[in-house]
Amino acid sequence: MSNQALLEVRDLLVSFGGFVAIDHVNLTVQSGEIRCIIGPNGAGKTTLLDAICGKTPATQGSIFFKGLRIDSESEFKRTRMGMGRKFQTPSVYDDLTVYQNIQISVPKGQSMLSAIFNSDDQFNQEILEVAQTTNLVNMLDVQAGTLSHGQKQWLEIAMLLIQHPQLLLLDEPVAGMSLKERDQTVDLIQRISAIQAIVVIEHDMDFVKKLSGNVTVLHQGAILCEGLIEQIQADPRVREVYLGD
Ligand SMILES: Nc1ncnc2c1ncn2[C@@H]1O[C@H](COP(=O)(O)OP(=O)(O)O)[C@@H](O)[C@H]1O
Ligand SMILES: [Mg+2]
Numbered sequence: 001m002s003n004q005a006l007l008e009v010r011d012l013l014v015s016f017g018g019f020v021a022i023d024h025v026n027l028t029v030q031s032g033e034i035r036c037i038i039g040p041n042g043a044g045k046t047t048l049l050d051a052i053c054g055k056t057p058a059t060q061g062s063i064f065f066k067g068l069r070i071d072s073e074s075e076f077k078r079t080r081m082g083m084g085r086k087f088q089t090p091s092v093y094d095d096l097t098v099y100q101n102i103q104i105s106v107p108k109g110q111s112m113l114s115a116i117f118n119s120d121d122q123f124n125q126e127i128l129e130v131a132q133t134t135n136l137v138n139m140l141d142v143q144a145g146t147l148s149h150g151q152k153q154w155l156e157i158a159m160l161l162i163q164h165p166q167l168l169l170l171d172e173p174v175a176g177m178s179l180k181e182r183d184q185t186v187d188l189i190q191r192i193s194a195i196q197a198i199v200v201i202e203h204d205m206d207f208v209k210k211l212s213g214n215v216t217v218l219h220q221g222a223i224l225c226e227g228l229i230e231q232i233q234a235d236p237r238v239r240e241v242y243l244g245d
Pocket of ligand 2: 045047
């Protein structure tokens with residue numbers, strides 16, 4: 001099954017008391033892929049990630065992760081299977097150092113993880129590597145509360161990476177970042193995509209362009225089109241609902 005998709009969403013429907021937020025969506029993400037999801041406010045982007053990670057139940061349809069059907073599994077189980085979700089607002093522990101924030105993100109007593117970290121040295125090394133990857137290696141002793149907003153976003157990614165996910169779901173990770181931090185985030189995402197697939201929601205077209213992944217456009221809960229950014233930007237339907245306004 002070498003060509004099995006990492007994530008497969010089939011005919012997904014999510015309705016909130018009759019309001020259809022996700023309308024028969026199909027989405028396939030391969031290992032190593034960077035997938036950007038764009039669309040106007042209220043298009044259903046966050047709800048789609050919520051349904052994938054198990055925060056919101058699917059009303060209809062199915063979701064497969066690593067070939068296993070997961071749409072009835074808990075959010076916790078999906079995390080343990082290798083999904084990492086980053087929400088729109090970063091949530092780090094302000095009073096703890098960067099190091100401690102990463103350290104406490106390793107769930108205790110999970111056989112999978114205790115196998116990965118079989119000594120304190122190795123554990124420490126892992127934290128250093130993750131901090132390196134997320135541009136935080138010089139900030140390890142700094143209290144998280146004093147980080148810039150952008151650095152907090154990176155710390156949250158670090159807290160996910162230490163759990164060795166195979167799929168990262170990032171909801172607007174560059175919101176509130178400076179231009180330089182955005183570019184550094186492009187590099188960060190491209191670096192880690194060798195190991196984990198990434199689904200990223202973003203509004204900033206320039207950022208999406210630089211990421212150069214596949215792009216899915218959501219509109220009113222449904223997929224309007226999919227392709228490379230050049231194709232997306234040339235699509236008159238996209239211009240009408242999104243880029244034009
Ligand atoms: N828990 C909820 N209950 C009712 N409606 C919701 C809920 N969550 C989202 N919605 C609605 O679903 C639509 C999609 O929202 P959302 O996924 O947050 O959009 P996006 O992230 O693309 O801006 C919006 O109209 C929003 O008001
Ligand atoms: Mg959203």
